[in-house]
Amino acid sequence: MNNEFIMQMRPLFGEEEKKAICEYMDEDGFITEFKRTEKFEQMIAEYTGAKHCVVVNNGTISLTLAAMAAGIKSDDEVIVPNYTMIATPNSVKMFGAVPVFVDVEPDTLCLDIEKVKSAITEKTKAIILVSANGRYPKPGINAFEKLASDNNLALIEDAAQSLGSYYPDGRHIGKAGVIGSFSFSAPKIISTGQGGALITDNDEIAYKLRRLKDFGRSGGGNDIHDSIGFNFKFTELQACIGIEQMKKLQLRVERKKEILSRYQHHLTGVDEVNFFDQDLECTTPWFIDVLVENRDALQLFLKESGIGTRVMYPPINEQEAYRVSGEHPVSQSIGQKGLWLPSAVQLTDEQIDYVCGKIKEFYEVSN
Known part of the structure; x- marks a missing residue:
């Protein structure tokens, strides 16, 4: 062994990412999200088997927009695991929803379904299932889908740590909920520095997500707004990196x-x-x-x-x-x-x- 310190985690970028950014800059692009971002979204959608993918500026905002698109409002209760990155509860706290903490399974660190059942109240509107380190809960994802359906709850998957992980039935993790959320922060398996992605097969949800991230306007580059939205857009420079990362x-x-x-x-x-x-x-x-x-x-x-x-x-x-x-x-x-x-x-x-x-x-x- 040499004397180089072994870091707990570090991202891995190579010549391919550098070349992609340089080639883009030579095109005199606007840098804000456009064709490269669309390609990055398409690659994620194809990899996960999702109909729609929407990328945003980070994985916390992706969860916030997921909850908003699923109809969660201020004062609604959202069940989250007590073991997770603090971004999970913060994402709904951001707009006034109330995170309700539930303990996790000792073998997987995913939500304990029996404890979730005990935590459901009349104010509960969603469950955020975190697939800790790419793992799925022991009862199986179908049990959570049924629980959400039986109680008229939105099942949102915080799959920030799960790109490249699947349920035993062959679905990519993130595909079982109405929306699945991924993160591309520095330590993740692929990284764009910061960034998040949302996948869904629901056309209406995808429509809402695209407007929520772009001022609520009817289309890019105009000032006609048919709903309330914000500014959580991606950039082409991140997309250039993301495309090369996806190839690896x-x-x-x-x-x-x-x-x-x-x-x-x-x-x-x-x-x-x-x-x-x-x-x-x-x-x-x-x-x-x-x-x-x-x-x-x-x-x-x-x-x-x-x-x-x-x-x-x-x-x-x-x-x-x-x-x-x-x-x-x-x-x-x-x-x-x-x-x-x-x-x-x-x-x-x-x-x-x-x-x-x-x-x-x-x-x-x-x-």
Whole structure:
């Protein structure tokens, strides 16, 4: 091993992205979204099997627009997992809806359906199902579809971490809900720096989304507005990068699965490290997530060994931004023991072996 610090995550851009941007700039384009953005949307739609794709400026706004297009209004309750990136509840809090926190399954970190059932009230209008690290809930997606249908709720899929992941029935994650949302922020499997995408097969929803992101006007480049909308448009420079990133997606999907398999192989038998239930036949891990004992000391040891890690999301209800009472033992446990190991797609086998060796060394010494 050389002395290069192994980051927990970093994006991967190459000459192809640089060339695409330079070629676009030579065309003297307006940079705001246009033909390249349309091509990027088409590539995502084709990859996921969706009828429509709408890209926006980030993955938080994509969830906000998804909820608005699904008819969620101020004071409506929206069920969200207590383990997720805080963007999930913030996205509906932004326009006055009320996020209701529900605990997650210990094996998948997806919403616990029985606890969702208990949280439904007369004010509940939607469920945001987060496919944590590309995983799907144990009862299966059909159980959530039925629950939403039986209670007249919108099922929105926060698939920010799930591009390249599928349900066992063959549908891409994000296709089961009325709308599926993806993120292209720096750590994701493909990145445009910032960015989000919404997929749907519903023509009316797609119509609403396109107007919500572009001032509510009837078409680009005019000032005729048939509804209220905002400005959450994409850019052609991001699209140039996104197009090249999409061309590399399938290779990254395969490599991400190889990375997790190698970690699991080398850390088998290390009782202090526990992996979650990842179906590698159908789903693609975004990060390598584990529960570990003596997390703080392990993090420090790995950092001193040139290895970066990151603490997993703490329980949202306990964060100062929300401070909502409730007992959520699974998400509380993640807040105490959850750790993301180095997960970049460009990790070499040698680096993974080094990380695993250092983890073993730590627990051998500490025991």
